Amino acid sequence: xxxxxxxxxxxxxxxxxxxxxxxxxxxxxxxxxxxxxxxxxxxxxxxxxxxxxxxxxxxxxxxxxxxxxxxxxxxxxxxxxxxxxxxxxxxxxxxxxxxxxxxxxxxxxxxxxxxxxxxxxxxxxxxxxxxxxxxxxxxxxxxxxxxxxxxxxxxxxxxxxxxxxxxxxxxxxxxxxxxxxxxxxxxxxxxxxxxxxx
Amino acid sequence: xxxxxxxxxxxxxxxxxxxxxxxxxxxxxxxxxxxxxxxxxxxxxxxxxxxxxxxxxxxxxxxxxxxxxxxxxxxxxxxxxxxxxxxxxxxxxxxxxxxxxxxxxxxxxxxxxxxxxxxxxxxxxxxxxxxxxxxxxxxxxxxxxxxxxxxxxxxxxxxxxxxxxxxxxxxxxxxxxxxxxxxxxxxxxxxxxxxxxxxxxxxxxxxxxxxxxxxxxxxxxxxxxxxxxxxxxxxxxxxxxxxxxxxxxxxxxxxxxxxxxxxxxxxxxxxxxxxxxxxxxxxxxxxxxxxxxxxxxxxxxxxxxxxxxxxxxxxxxxxx
Numbered sequence: 001x002x003x004x005x006x007x008x009x010x011x012x013x014x015x016x017x018x019x020x021x022x023x024x025x026x027x028x029x030x031x032x033x034x035x036x037x038x039x040x041x042x043x044x045x046x047x048x049x050x051x052x053x054x055x056x057x058x059x060x061x062x063x064x065x066x067x068x069x070x071x072x073x074x075x076x077x078x079x080x081x082x083x084x085x086x087x088x089x090x091x092x093x094x095x096x097x098x099x100x101x102x103x104x105x106x107x108x109x110x111x112x113x114x115x116x117x118x119x120x121x122x123x124x125x126x127x128x129x130x131x132x133x134x135x136x137x138x139x140x141x142x143x144x145x146x147x148x149x150x151x152x153x154x155x156x157x158x159x160x161x162x163x164x165x166x167x168x169x170x171x172x173x174x175x176x177x178x179x180x181x182x183x184x185x186x187x188x189x190x191x192x193x194x195x196x197x198x
Numbered sequence: 199x200x201x202x203x204x205x206x207x208x209x210x211x212x213x214x215x216x217x218x219x220x221x222x223x224x225x226x227x228x229x230x231x232x233x234x235x236x237x238x239x240x241x242x243x244x245x246x247x248x249x250x251x252x253x254x255x256x257x258x259x260x261x262x263x264x265x266x267x268x269x270x271x272x273x274x275x276x277x278x279x280x281x282x283x284x285x286x287x288x289x290x291x292x293x294x295x296x297x298x299x300x301x302x303x304x305x306x307x308x309x310x311x312x313x314x315x316x317x318x319x320x321x322x323x324x325x326x327x328x329x330x331x332x333x334x335x336x337x338x339x340x341x342x343x344x345x346x347x348x349x350x351x352x353x354x355x356x357x358x359x360x361x362x363x364x365x366x367x368x369x370x371x372x373x374x375x376x377x378x379x380x381x382x383x384x385x386x387x388x389x390x391x392x393x394x395x396x397x398x399x400x401x402x403x404x405x406x407x408x409x410x411x412x413x414x415x416x417x418x419x420x421x422x423x424x425x426x427x428x429x430x431x432x433x434x435x436x437x438x439x440x441x442x443x444x445x446x447x448x449x450x451x452x453x454x455x456x457x458x459x460x461x462x463x464x465x466x467x468x469x470x471x472x473x474x475x476x477x478x479x480x481x482x483x484x485x486x487x488x489x490x491x492x493x494x495x496x497x498x499x500x501x502x503x504x505x506x507x508x509x510x511x512x513x514x515x516x517x518x
Contacts, residue, residue: 023490045488047272047275047276047286047339047487047488048276048286048339048485048487049488049489049490050485050490050492051338051339051485107492119480122475123477123478123479125478171478172478174337175280175284175388175389175459177284177285177388178284
C-alpha cells in the first residue's frame with residue numbers, strides 16, 4: 001500500500017519533468033522516449049509552462065488533501081481502516097503544497113520576500129494560500145511521533161486549511177468552472193461529514 | 199505618420215495564392231451570389247467543404263513585419279473561447295461545430311446606411327494585409343500573431359459615420375448549435391451569451407484596429423474566431439471578440455461582457471497597462487507562450503506611439 005501511495009504521489013512530479021524536459025535540448029531525447037511509449041495524449045512542451053507547473057503542483061496538493069481527509073470518514077462510515085497511511089498522505093499534501101509555494105515564490109515573486117509580502121497583502125488569494133501553507137507546515141513538523149501527541153489538538157486546523165485552500169483555488173480562476181466545483185465540492189463534503197457526526 | 203502602402207507583388211513566391219484556389223474563389227463568389235445566404239443547396243455545401251484553411255491573397259504591411267511570430271501550433275491550441283470550453287486546449291478540439299459559411303456581418307445603428315456584407319465579398323474584395331501584432335491576454339500570457347485582415351475603419355467608412363456615431367458594439371454569433379456552451383449560460387460559472395464587446399469610435403477608427411479573417415496566410419481556424427474577429431493589439435485579448443456577426447454603432451457607451459460579469463476586475467477600456475494590476479494578479483510582466491521566462495509588459499502593449507493620445511487626460515487607474 002505504501003508503495004502504491006508513493007507511486008501515485010510521484011506521477012504528477014514525473015509528468016511535470018517529462019513535459020518541461022521538452023524545453024531543454026539535452027533532456028529532449030528522454031521526453032521523446034517516454035512519448036514513444038506513452039503516446040501522444042501525454043502532449044509535448046506546455047504552451048504556458050509556468051502556469052502549467054504551478055497549477056499541476058497545486059492541484060496535486062488538493063488531491064492529496066482530499067485523500068488525507070477521506071481516511072477518517074472511511075473508517076467511521078465504511079469501517080475501512082487506512083489510518084496508518086494518513087500521515088504519509090498528509091506529508092505528500094505538504095510536499096506538493098511546498099513545491100507549489102516555492103514555485104510561486106520563485107516564478108511569480110522572483111524569490112524576493114518583500115515582493116511575496118506585498119503580494120500577500122494586496123491579493124487575498126495569495127494570502128489565503130500562504131496561510132493554508134503555514135498550517136500545513138506546522139502539521140508536517142509536528143507530525144513526528146514525539147511531537148504529535150502534544151500537538152494533536154492543533155491538527156484540527158486542517159479544516160481551516162481546507163476552507164482557505166478552497167477559497168484560494170476559487171479566487172485564482174477567471175470564472176469558476178466545473179473542475180473547481182468538483183474539487184471544492186469534495187472538500188466541502190468531507191468537512192460536512194465531520195459536522196454531521198457531532 | 200508614416201503611411202506605407204505595399205503592393206501585392208512584394209510578397210514571397212510561396213505566399214502567392216495557388217492558381218486553383220484563385221479560380222475556385224471566383225466560383226465561390228458566384229455560388230454565394232446565386233444561392234444567397236442560408237439557401238441550402240448541394241453547391242453551397244460544397245463551398246463549405248473548401249473553407250477550412252483556405253489560402254488568402256493579401257499584401258504584407260511592412261510597418262508590422264518586425265516581430266517574430268509565435269508558432270502556428272501554439273496560436274491554435276491555446277485559446278480562450280468560452281462558447282466551447284473554459285479550458286485552453288478545449289476550443290481546438292471542440293470548435294468543429296462552428297460553421298463559418300455561409301456568414302454575414304451586419305453593420306447597423308447610428309450609421310448613414312446600414313449594410314449586410316457576405317464573408318465571401320470580404321475575403322475576395324477587401325484590401326487584406328498581413329500584420330504581425332503582439333497579443334496580450336489579461337491572464338498574463340502573450341503571443342505574437344501574423345494576422346490577415348483589414349482596418350475596421352474601412353468597413354465603418356463604407357457604412358458612413360454620423361455625428362451620433364460615438365461607440366461601436368460587436369456581437370459574437372448566437373447559435374447554440376454552433377457554440378454548444380451558449381446553452382449553459384450562467385451554469386457552472388460560464389459567462390452570459392452572446393458575447394459582446396465595444397470600442398469608442400476613435401479607438402475603432404484607429405488604423406491599428408483590424409477585423410481579421412486569417413492568420414499565417416490562411417483563413418482563421420475555428421478556435422481562433424472564424425470567420426471574422428476583431429483585433430485590438432493595445433488592449434487585453436478579451437476585447438478582440440471572435441466570430442462576429444453584428445456591429446452596432448451607438449451614441450452611448452456599449453456593453454462589454456467581462457465588464458458586466460466582474461466590473462471590479464475588467465473595465466470597458468482594458469488597455470494593456472503594466473502599472474495597473476488586475477485585483478488578483480500583477481500585470482507588470484507577461485509569459486510569452488512556450489517560454490520559461492517572463493517579459494516586461496509594455497505600456498499599451500508596445501503601441502503607445504499610435505494610441506497614447508486617445509487617452510490624454512484620463513486617469514488610467516480609474517478607466518482601466
